[in-house]
Amino acid sequence: MWRRVLLVFGLCMLPIVASHATLEITVTRGVNTAVPVAIVPFGWEVQGPAPSTDVAAVIGADLTRSGRFKAIPDKSMLEKPTQASAINFTNWRILAVNDLVIGRIKPAGSNYQVEFQLFNVYTGQQLLGLSILTTPQGLRWTAHKISDLIYQKLTGQQGAFATRIAYVEISGKGGKDSHYALVVADSDGANPQTVFESSQPIMSPDWSPDGKYIAYVSFESGLPAIYMQDIYTGKRELLSERRGLNSAPAFSPDGKSLAMVLSSSPGNPDIYVMDLATHKLRRITHSEAIDTEPTWSPDGRSLYFTSDRGGSPQIYKVSLSGGAPQRITFDGNYNARSRISPDGKTLAMVHRENGQLRIAVMNLNTGALLTLTDGSLDKSPSFAPNGGMIIYEADYHDRGVLAEVSVDGQVSERLSESQRGVSVYAPVWGPFLSQ
Amino acid sequence: MKFLRYGFMAFVVVLFAAGCAKTVKPVTPPPATAPSTSATTPPATSTAAPPSVTQLSPLDDPNNILYKKVVYFDFDKSNIKPEFLDMLTAHAKYLIAHPSQKIRIEGYTDERGTWEYNIALGDRRAQSVRRFLLFQGVNPDQISTVSYGEAHSVCSQHNEACWSQNRRAVLVYLSP
Numbered sequence: 001m002w003r004r005v006l007l008v009f010g011l012c013m014l015p016i017v018a019s020h021a022t023l024e025i026t027v028t029r030g031v032n033t034a035v036p037v038a039i040v041p042f043g044w045e046v047q048g049p050a051p052s053t054d055v056a057a058v059i060g061a062d063l064t065r066s067g068r069f070k071a072i073p074d075k076s077m078l079e080k081p082t083q084a085s086a087i088n089f090t091n092w093r094i095l096a097v098n099d100l101v102i103g104r105i106k107p108a109g110s111n112y113q114v115e116f117q118l119f120n121v122y123t124g125q126q127l128l129g130l131s132i133l134t135t136p137q138g139l140r141w142t143a144h145k146i147s148d149l150i151y152q153k154l155t156g157q158q159g160a161f162a163t164r165i166a167y168v169e170i171s172g173k174g175g176k177d178s179h180y181a182l183v184v185a186d187s188d189g190a191n192p193q194t195v196f197e198s199s200q201p202i203m204s205p206d207w208s209p210d211g212k213y214i215a216y217v218s219f220e221s222g223l224p225a226i227y228m229q230d231i232y233t234g235k236r237e238l239l240s241e242r243r244g245l246n247s248a249p250a251f252s253p254d255g256k257s258l259a260m261v262l263s264s265s266p267g268n269p270d271i272y273v274m275d276l277a278t279h280k281l282r283r284i285t286h287s288e289a290i291d292t293e294p295t296w297s298p299d300g301r302s303l304y305f306t307s308d309r310g311g312s313p314q315i316y317k318v319s320l321s322g323g324a325p326q327r328i329t330f331d332g333n334y335n336a337r338s339r340i341s342p343d344g345k346t347l348a349m350v351h352r353e354n355g356q357l358r359i360a361v362m363n364l365n366t367g368a369l370l371t372l373t374d375g376s377l378d379k380s381p382s383f384a385p386n387g388g389m390i391i392y393e394a395d396y397h398d399r400g401v402l403a404e405v406s407v408d409g410q411v412s413e414r415l416s417e418s419q420r421g422v423s424v425y426a427p428v429w430g431p432f433l434s435q
Numbered sequence: 436m437k438f439l440r441y442g443f444m445a446f447v448v449v450l451f452a453a454g455c456a457k458t459v460k461p462v463t464p465p466p467a468t469a470p471s472t473s474a475t476t477p478p479a480t481s482t483a484a485p486p487s488v489t490q491l492s493p494l495d496d497p498n499n500i501l502y503k504k505v506v507y508f509d510f511d512k513s514n515i516k517p518e519f520l521d522m523l524t525a526h527a528k529y530l531i532a533h534p535s536q537k538i539r540i541e542g543y544t545d546e547r548g549t550w551e552y553n554i555a556l557g558d559r560r561a562q563s564v565r566r567f568l569l570f571q572g573v574n575p576d577q578i579s580t581v582s583y584g585e586a587h588s589v590c591s592q593h594n595e596a597c598w599s600q601n602r603r604a605v606l607v608y609l610s611p
Contacts, residue, residue, distance in 0.1 A: 266565070
């Protein structure tokens with residue numbers, strides 16, 4: 001009986017898809033050191049139409065997007081084996097391909113069995129050989145899972161392809177006739193689903209650490225309020241609708257608290273932490289200045305935030321166990337909206353340089369700042385859960401688009417909405433998901 | 436017992452189904468911000484009463500200083516520039532003379548800042564205007580504020596001419 005309930009629940013979860021333009025990915029800066037790999041189109045060895053998802057193409061795009069690899073195009077392949085016995089490694093060595101992936105998809109009742117094998121072309125050794133059972137709708141996600149497995153095998157680092165992003169989409173010019181949508185999509189921008197929409201602004205989405213909830217600011221009543229929404233059921237909870245600001249929600253690493261910005265008195269924004277079980281508030285900052293954009297250190301013991309208490313917006317750090325905030329950034333006169341890497345070593349922020357807003361990272365040990373992007377309105381950086389890439393919003397032909405840059409600045413790419421007149425902003429990369 | 440459990444299951448299923456419909460359904464858009472039409476609303480006509488003629492509000496007279504309701508700011512600044520003092524003083528006098536009239540001050544910024552910092556900056560601009568009106572003697576209960584930051588921009592090009600129009604605080608007269 002429970003199983004049946006779960007099935008109904010499952011059906012409920014799937015079709016939240018609103019019709020949407022998908023994102024197109026353009027690599028704007030690549031590295032010469034990207035390792036060539038070949039992902040051979042997967043075999044479909046039975047009668048009947050093959051699945052519409054090209055699993056090999058999804059894997060190839062994922063690996064290329066990481067900047068660490070470059071998938072060679074299908075047309076340059078000298079053979080397209082789907083079985084290990086059919087591989088002639090010489091055909092791959094002459095293409096200077098390091099690693100080779102082959103695979104097959106087989107029907108298993110109403111589901112699919114996806115088998116894949118990863119080989120080192122020079123040794124001929126099989127590095128991975130796995131079989132994954134998936135639903136037809138889950139095929140694309142399975143391709144991302146395979147990308148994660150390959151990435152981990154080849155780099156030793158966990159892949160972040162089978163993860164999600166959230167962002168806000170605005171249609172119209174940003175004036176009063178605009179339409180706003182909070183969208184959840186796969187990490188490559190595919191499968192976008194609107195989870196909330198409004199004629200009034202939506203801002204500052206943030207994922208809960210379990211990837212089930214998104215907290216955000218909605219102006220649907222005309223005034224700002226902070227909501228938390230279960231993205232699978234659509235159930236929303238109003239967390240704060242206080243007088244003045246209700247801004248910049250940020251989940252704690254344990255998911256039990258939400259940092260936010262409220263007005264301690266008219267015109268004085270301060271950082272507060274709300275216990276999500278009791279909704280009790282604790283005030284964290286006490287300055288007359290603007291204190292905003294809180295983000296948690298990975299250990300959950302301190303907050304980084306933006307403050308203009310020193311005359312210009314800079315990043316500060318405050319311990320939740322007390323003590324005066326400590327200034328962290330000193331380069332330039334505008335450093336704001338920081339986010340910390342999962343390992344706690346790097347702080348990404350919006351850095352103003354010659355009047356241009358750019359994404360910069362700071363080494364928290366040395367204090368050295370590195371500007372990663374070269375746009376004019378680059379904002380809202382958010383780390384991938386493996387810390388390898390940062391997603392952010394950029395201006396491209398007068399529209400807000402999503403872009404990604406590797407933490408070392410070597411690779412960047414644009415994920416641009418193909419739909420005209422639509423801008424996207426405030427991207428936030430979700431956590432690793434357990435399945 | 437078994438019956439009870441199955442009954443509960445059915446209930447749970449119904450709940451999920453209800454959740455489904457709710458998720459797919461787009462949230463009803465909220466009403467647009469209230470236009471300041473209060474003063475221009477024609478008096479209610481009754482068949483018994485003779486037709487009456489009333490003055491339109493000075494707030495809607497293009498030749499009156501009260502027609503101006505927008506204060507513009509410098510980049511990253513929230514101080515009120517001298518050229519807006521006469522206009523704000525006139526609004527203060529009007530509000531003191533009409534104690535039941537309520538206004539909302541909306542603060543805005545240009546796009547050259549982060550979303551959340553711009554919310555705080557827009558709030559600071561709205562508060563600057565509010566403080567000025569309070570200093571002139573306006574009752575605090577007449578004034579509310581909201582910051583939209585860089586949202587609801589009036590101009591979308593990336594140049595100073597455009598940015599300067601977006602860095603603003605707007606006095607919105609609310610209908611009673």
